[in-house]
Amino acid sequence: MKTKRLYYTDSNLLAFKSRIAEVREEDNTHITILEKTAFYPTSGGQQNDIGMLNNIEILDVIDGDEILHITSSAVGKVGDIVAGQIDFDRRQKNRHQHSAQHILSQAFFRLYEFVTMSVHLGEKYGNIEFDVKDISSAQLQKAEILANQVIRENRKVEVIITHTDHLSKHNLRKPPMRSGEIRLIDIDDFECTACGGTHVNSTSEILLIKIISTEKIRGRVTVNFLCGEQALNDYRNRFDISTAIAKKLTCSVEDIEAHFDKLIENNKTLKRSITTLQKDLIPSIIDKLANEVELFGDLPVLFAEENRFDKNLINQFSLEIAEKCNGIAVLLYNDKIIISCAKSVEQHAGNLAKKISAMTSLKGGGNKNIAQLGGVTSTDFDLLKTKFAELISEGNNET
Ligand SMILES: [Zn+2]
CATH class of the missing domain: 3.10.310.30 (Diaminopimelate Epimerase; Chain A, domain 1)
Structure with a gap:
């Protein structure tokens, strides 16, 4: 039996009820298969949802035709109606990161034709692997500016369930990997990709996208980014740190770097004179x-x-x-x-x-x-x- 995925059409749904279709017990873990679920299973680079089933904590959600809900104790027996509750913070972070990733992938594609090879939406930040050897800081900045412009434009994000035979009217960023019924995530007149993830309803929910670093792995470039609450928290931390340093240096935040360079230079001079004194x-x-x-x-x-x-x-x-x-x-x-x-x-x-x-x-x-x-x-x-x-x-x- 295929589990009906409630998050496919409503990623705001956090509470739901469903009948238990099957239960299994393996190695002290309990597996529950529901007729329908709002729990997102780990897939497509996105982490699974966490939360409760009948007030029992969900340890993992595994993808497949049947979505497996993993718990440490039994949720109920076949035929029981259970109540599911999705953890809001984790879902919110996943929705922000996943939509931000689509926007950034499209921004790099539009500006430079960089193709997204893989995606990982992690606990602390998200990353996108591009099929290029190098990305300059000017290119990173331009893509970041375009991505944030798309956020400000508050574009509608729509789920379109269609068939691969009818894709010609959609301007897909890359061709889908399977045929048959397909779910598209369409960001109004900017981006459209086949995807099974949970997304925002409109781009302004993401608040902000900030590229934080790049890494070169296997001859490709991975771009790490923050968005939403995580980007705001990062800004708050950096603001507090830079303000504290500026206070200690008795200068403005803008002058920290110049003051710091001067300190390093002074330190070198001091070291040189100490060495001379020690020699004497x-x-x-x-x-x-x-x-x-x-x-x-x-x-x-x-x-x-x-x-x-x-x-x-x-x-x-x-x-x-x-x-x-x-x-x-x-x-x-x-x-x-x-x-x-x-x-x-x-x-x-x-x-x-x-x-x-x-x-x-x-x-x-x-x-x-x-x-x-x-x-x-x-x-x-x-x-x-x-x-x-x-x-x-x-x-x-x-x-
Ligand atoms: Zn996606």
């Missing part, structure tokens, strides 16, 4: 730290925690201090251990790092003069100090 500081810090050297046999080793230097300077600092001590420098720098060996020392920094890796879960390596280990904590560093004698006592570490 290296000799005096080295002199101070050189007094803290410990002797392992006759090998001088310096353990120090040093977070003051920029990451571009720390290696230079580490090598210089090892030379100054004429031994090994082991520095804890943020979450890294940096081991440097003076040229005159027989120990090999990279091999020491390998030995530490084998003893701990720390990962790293390096060459004769300098090596690094990552993901280090202060506890690891303290442990390393206690085990260091053991590490260097095992003979010459040169490769």
Whole structure:
């Protein structure tokens, strides 16, 4: 038995009654087939409706000649009359997104002959895949302007049930994929396509269409868009964020970008001058730290925690201090251990790092003069100090 689709002719219908034609139970889920339904099943890139059947929550609606309503408990038995209630918010979002998609598809087709290959109307935004390699920002803007003009013109959206033999009087955007009885969605003198989805009654209901991004997938371009409530919410969020940033920068929203560019430039200048100052500081810090050297046999080793230097300077600092001590420098720098060996020392920094890796879960390596280990904590560093004698006592570490 074919389920009669009530949403085909009335996408505003949210409450309905129908007789149960069949019930099934599979893997702890209950399947109800009704004689007629207003629930839209997932198909054509549009999500299914959600809502209630006899106050039992609908988990999924599956397409086919018979539309399957999936619930976790039984809705009733064959012959019972059940009451269906469609969730308004989800239906509204689907109607807005689907009509917005038809308008955008037609806008790109009219302006540039871009053909819509696939459509996905998602939870957060909708997207359309076009059969083109590239879409310029000027083209995106022009299509968006045309789409919003169609919204403002408040064009009537009509459902036409006809037959594929009688399509010549309709200006279809693309030929239908099946023959026989066919449902067309006609947007007054602008767009007409065969479609089974739920749509608005007139274009002004969509409020607004905003293209938010594009992606290149498999040599085609996908255009992501917002519309209706979702576009308004997005505008509200962006407005709040930009207003808050403008307040912090004490400028107008229009000047945010210029102020931000200036901040980035200032930041670069500051970094450069800090690096210069740090370079000047290296000799005096080295002199101070050189007094803290410990002797392992006759090998001088310096353990120090040093977070003051920029990451571009720390290696230079580490090598210089090892030379100054004429031994090994082991520095804890943020979450890294940096081991440097003076040229005159027989120990090999990279091999020491390998030995530490084998003893701990720390990962790293390096060459004769300098090596690094990552993901280090202060506890690891303290442990390393206690085990260091053991590490260097095992003979010459040169490769
Ligand atoms: Zn459609």
